[in-house]
Amino acid sequence: MRWLMGCATIAILVMASLMAACQKSQSANADFAPGAFPPTLSATEYHQRAWSRTDCMTCHETGVQNAPKIKHVSVPDIAKSSKCRTCHVVAAASK
Amino acid sequence: MDANRREFVQWLGVSGMMAAAGCNRSGPSDVDLNEAALQWHKSVCRFCGTGCGVRLGVDSGRLVALRGDPEHPTTKGLVCAKALFLPKIVHSPDRLTVPLIRKKGELVESTWEEAMDLVAQKFAQAIREQGPDSVAYYGSGQCLSEESYLANRLFKGGIGTNNVEGNPRLCMASAVGGYVSTYGKDEPMGCYDDIEHARVFFLIGSNTAECHPVIFDQILVNREKGRKATVIVLDPRKSPVRDLADIHLDPIPGYDLPVLHAMAHVIVKEKLYDADFIKDHVAFKTVEDGNPKAVDFDTYVKFLEDFSPEKASAASGVSAKEIVRAARMFAEGPTMSFWTMGLNQRTSGVFANNLVHNLHLLTGQIGKPGATPFSLTGQPNACGGVRDTGSLCHILPYGRVVKNPEHRKEMEQLWGADEGKIQPKPGLNTIELFRALGEDKIRCLFVTTTNPGHSLPNLTPYRDAMGKPRPNKPFVVVADIFPTRTTELADVVLPAAMWSEKEGVFGMSERRYQLAEKLVDPPGKARADFDIILDLAKRLEQAGVVKAGYISEKFQTPADVWDEMRLASKGTPYDFMGMTRERLRKERGIRWPCPTEDHPGTARRFVKGEDPLLDEGKYADPDAKPGDIRFYAQPDKRAVIWLRPAKPPAEPADDQYPYVLSTGRVLEHWHTGTMTRRAAELDRAQPEAYVEVHPDDAKKLGVSNGDRVRITSRRGSAVIKARVIDTPRPGMVFVPFHWEDTQSLINRVTIDAYDPGSKQPEFKICAVKLEKA
DSSP: OHHHHHHHHHHHHHHHHHHHHHHHHHHHHHTSOTTOSOOOBOOOHHHHTTTSOOOHHHHHHHTGGGOOOOOOTTOOGGGGGSOGGGTOOBSSSOO | OHHHHHHHHHHHHHHHHHHHHHHTSOSTTTSOOOGGGSEEEEEEOSSSTTOOEEEEEEETTEEEEEEEOTTOTTTTTOOOHHHHTHHHHHTOTTOOOSOEEEETTEEEEOOHHHHHHHHHHHHHHHHHHHOGGGEEEEEOTTSOHHHHHHHHIIIIIIIOOOOEEETHHHHTHHHHHHHHHHHSSOSOSOOTHHHHHOSEEEEESOOHHHHSHHHHHHHHHHHHHSSOOEEEEEOSBOOGGGGGOSEEEOOOTTOOHHHHHHHHHHHHHTTOSOHHHHHHHEEEEEEETTEEEEEOHHHHHHHHGGGOHHHHHHHHOOOHHHHHHHHHHHHHSOEEEEEOHHHHSSTTHHHHHHHHHHHHHHHTOSSBTTBEEEEOOSSTTIIIIIITTTOSTTEETTTEETTOHHHHHHHHHHHTOOTTOSOSSOOOOHHHHHHHHHTTOSOEEEEESOOHHHHSSSHHHHHHHHHOOOTTOOEEEEEESSOOTTGGGOSEEEEBOOTTSSOEEEEOTTSEEEEEOOOSOOSTTOBOHHHHHHHHHHHHHHTTSSOTTTTTTTOSSHHHHHHHHHHHHTTSTTOOTTOOHHHHHHSSOEESOOOSTTOOOOSSTTBTTTOGGGTSSTTOOTTOOTTOBOOTTSTTSOEEEEOOOOOOOSSOOOSSSOEEEEEEOOTTOOTTOTTGGGSHHHHHHSOSOEEEEOHHHHHHHTOOTTOEEEEEOSSOEEEEEEEEOSSBOTTEEEEEOOOOSGGGOGGGTSOOOBOTTTOOBOTTOEEEEEEEO
């Protein structure tokens, strides 16, 4: 049980720090228009190789493999032919 | 029990990731900006020279959102991530907000009055005691056009020194040298519209995907939905543009000139050239005893015999077959070439530029939709602000040069300067200027909107020149928006207003001038550079080292300066008399030439039917038919194919320093990173410097991903984390230069050897050795 308590403590601390970081990030963005900044991409291989990939929306329109469905509201049509990396940076420090 | 533990740890990881991901899930993709709640204003991005049209959302005096402007005629709503985060950068808490003066070694808060008094007193004293050439201005391709023009006017026509330089010397000077020596005047003749029409793209020394992402996206649109263009890439590194390449030519760094000559060799040998175009519009020249000498086509053909694909292959490491394929593809056209620092930042930068123009002239791939040689610009206003206004040490506004007495006279008259005030001898180029500062020959230096304490090559002696305490140390003033590796060296730091906090014109790569209006107030006591320069000018007039009223009686606002700039352009090949301030406020930029207020601007220069200067005025040619090309900026109206030697780089790899270092950029950061590192998302995406090492080299060195590597040249060293990847050629390493911690300052390693024509340093090539740190 001791390991479980230890893990639970770590879990609480991890979640608390994540929430704090999240709140800090949201608070940093609160001074700007809602949705002002493009969401960052998770560091998947697909995203990292999205230099010439114009078909990102194949997954993100259908939601295949749990890809978040994206509406791209207020984005001009021409941007829908662009590489995703033009606007969206990858969250992790890798390319 | 073990299974439970694993599951629990997995749950922890998943939950953590979800929480982290949750932070990032909202954005313009699924949250519509409440557009009605914001005031939207048209403007232009202030990062690279693409000049993307943007709309800025303002709420309660704050810049709260940025979007691409779908009504912009050439960028059509596209913008990149750097631009989208500009509101965060503008409102960063790190902004400089009060003037600082160094007292007892420390920068301490001061007032504008005290700071400007001190600056003016130091400049006036130096000018009086040691002459006008003891002071200098070092500006930027990020200053607004009116700011650069005003500073140039003050120093050259008011103080009487040509020591006016700027960071475009580090990025664009070789492109200028290429255009001027080939066509007679600077700046591209084509435009972004050509991207839609091209069938072949030739990308040379340009990581367009990361450095000019919106241009790259337009190439993608052409390739996938338009004319299905093919792409030739000439670059020793497999940057992301290689994903698009039909042919990738990867020369040993510094040995691409033989490849360009070899492509010409194939075009000539296989008779793929345009004989009629050459007969009517091209001259051939070489240099003998330091002077240009006209030669004929046959001499050029003979010259090219030394550059067969096989010989070029032996020199460059590029496959001869691929050179032949590339030459044939280029000649098919319509071909649009794009290049940037890979060609320009070289000791043979002007020659390399000439050789690209040679290919276009040889094949007639110029002045037609989709066919043009186009140098991309790294800064938003290197073209309009520095090149066009003549804000470098050897030039004057709108194609004039200091060596030409007529040009000096014209500017003295327009400026109201005393006769003979503009000096006939060019001032010190950037490298020589900072050398002279280190030798205490320059007594006062005014730096604005740039970061030479980070960006100069062979950085250490130039940082010492600016900041090392010593008796009689020169006085250095720096105006900027953030603390930088340069402000830390300054005697006075002036807090500057940023883009959107001041009004002025940006002139981007396709000759389009666009107005960026003031929409929000600068933080604290920050002031626009325009006001700072105006203030300095008034104080120097009061001190008696500049003629009374020379500036103070003529200008109150940037719009006043703009009107004089239009007059200075009148009758020159840059003529933009028709670009009134009112038009710029209404329209989304106008491309010069634009000589009259009813002219819509010019897509392609030198082309009858498009370029108004061929219809009226001293360059008019009534005999030309629509579509005909006339290189009117050359006295004989012929562009030049140059027979240039294929010079090696200044410092190739050798036994002692067996690797070649090349530097460059990543998509998420811009130049010295002082702005982009202030947006948390951009910073997190690329938080630290890295060195790309080829796996073969990493194996030899015993280096793995993430190891710290010491990179040492004959000038200095840096210690940077390794990224083992096959993007550079074996024997080459690549380091982006955005990060400012001392260990990551890669310019302590780079070389300050420069092109003898353009004076642009060879950032792209120097010899280094590597060891695991």
